[in-house]
Amino acid sequence: MRRRVxxxxxxxxxxxxxxxxxxxxxxxxxxxxxxxxxxxxxxxESLETVLFERHAGGVRPTPVGAGLIxxxxxxxxxxxxxxxxxxxxxxxxxxxxxxxxxxTLPATEFLDAVTDVIRSRPDVALRLVxxxxxxxxxx
Numbered sequence: 676m677r678r679r680v681x682x683x684x685x686x687x688x689x690x691x692x693x694x695x696x697x698x699x700x701x702x703x704x705x706x707x708x709x710x711x712x713x714x715x716x717x718x719x720e721s722l723e724t725v726l727f728e729r730h731a732g733g734v735r736p737t738p739v740g741a742g743l744i745x746x747x748x749x750x751x752x753x754x755x756x757x758x759x760x761x762x763x764x765x766x767x768x769x770x771x772x773x774x775x776x777x778x779t780l781p782a783t784e785f786l787d788a789v790t791d792v793i794r795s796r797p798d799v800a801l802r803l804v805x806x807x808x809x810x811x812x813x814x
Contacts, residue, residue: 680718680721682751682754683714684714684715684717684718685747685751686704686751687700687704687711687714687715688715688718688726688740688743688744688747689744689747689748689751690703690704691711691715691727691734692727692735692736692740692741692744694733695732695733695734695735696732696733696734697711697712697715697733697734698733699733715727722743724737724739725737725739725740726739726740726743727740760798763798789801
């Protein structure tokens with residue numbers, strides 16, 4: 676079942692795990708420690724599990740919490756990368772890259788060249804379009 680959890684709450688969980696205390700995490704996040712503690716309590720209640728063991732020296736993730744933190748890091752890094760890609764592409768929407776090729780070239784050589792471009796420039800979205808001009812030159 677999909678639950679609504681704010682991204683800031685997930686960021687907070689990672690920082691709490693890294694800092695080992697709500698107070699240290701709240702300072703790093705720039706929020707009051709009681710607000711951060713409430714976020715973590717609400718997250719635990721929504722997931723119906725304890726994510727952090729509280730002790731006199733701070734907190735540490737439970738085994739379930741450690742697994743969550745590990746996966747959150749991966750997911751949030753992927754999200755950050757995706758958002759950065761969109762931001763980079765935003766300014767380039769009007770730009771186009773044209774690559775000329777010999778239509779008599781074997782298809783495998785053409786696909787190898789396209790594969791090389793995709794691997795060398797993962798930040799570039801590649802769209803192949805057959806133009807009337809290219810189609811009229813085919814035998």
